Amino acid sequence: MTVNNVDRESIRHGKITEQPLRQRPAYPTWAIKLVMAITGLIFALFVLVHMVGNLKIFLPAHDGEPAIDVYGEFLRSAGEPLLPHEGLLWIARIVLLVAVIAHIHGAITLISRSKQSRGKFRRTNLMGGLDSTATRSMLITGVLLLAFIIFHILDLTLGVQPAASAAFQHGEVYSNMIATFSRWPVTIFYVIAMLCLFLHLFHGIRLAASDLGITGKKWLSLFTFLAAVIPAIVVIGNIVMPLSIALGLLS
Structure with missing residues (x-):
């Protein structure tokens, strides 16, 4: 161990050391926790906005053009002519790519440091219920969500087969979503990913409060409320869409 008042005799016999236990x-x-909290909240805001945009698939067409296609063109032309x-x-x-890289790097670093500090000892039975499930599954849900993000980009952004359907056409958001979610394996994978997202966001938003230094009772209550409401809204909104397509309610 490391001590303040050095006993030279003990040092000579190798019982204690002046060197720190770790570098x-x-x-x-x-x-690192602060970076993970900020990037996590960026993801939470993004998936909420993304979900609202996806729900435009249920809106009526504008002059024969699907509402979600109009929304897609708006995103592509936003900022013109300045950009x-x-x-x-x-x-x-x-911005999202940098946030993903920073978030993954932070998670790996914190897990490594935690294992080094804990050594061979494990803490068990500290809590139960949804909190415990969400906490223990953060690594698993994070890996599954990363796999889903890669698949989702290959499917509906880049149109790379076999992730994307054979009917994929760039810019045709409505028809691409109908084609991809008409495949039940893709829909099931999407639903599983959304359930993982709920657990990840539920624990992540609550954890972000402490990592951001928020200690006030009212603010903590607000973050606890948001940690339950935001993931629930996002997951329900995102699950309704592919299931409606897979069940033939949208075509």
Whole structure:
């Protein structure tokens, strides 16, 4: 162990050491947790806005053009003429990509440090219920969500087969969604990913409160409320859409 008042005799016999137990990390743990909290909240805001946009698939067409296609063209042309076509969309994509990389790096670093600090000992039976399930599953749900994000981009953004359907056409949002979610395996995978998203957001938003230094009772209550409401709204909204297509309610 490391002590303040050094006993030279003990040091000579190898019982204690003046050296620290572990090297000081380049980035403090609190800074990594802060980055994960900020990037996590960015994801939460993104999936909420993305869900609202996807629900336009249920709106009536405008002059024969599906409402979600009109929305898709709006995203591609937003910022013109100040920005080039799809300029604002690519800025958002880059921000999300950087946030994903920072979030994954932070998660791996924190897990590694936790294992080093804990050693061979494990803490068990500290809590139960949904809190315990969400906490224990953060790594698993995170990996599944990363796999889903990659698949989702290949499917509905890039149109790369076999992730995408054979009927994929760039810019045709409505028809692409109908084609991809008419495949039951894709719909089931989507639903499973949304359930993982609920657990990940539920625990992540609550954890973000403490990582951001929020200790007030009212603010903590607000974050606890948002941690339950936002994931529930996002998951329900995102599950209704593919199931409606798979069941033939939308065509």
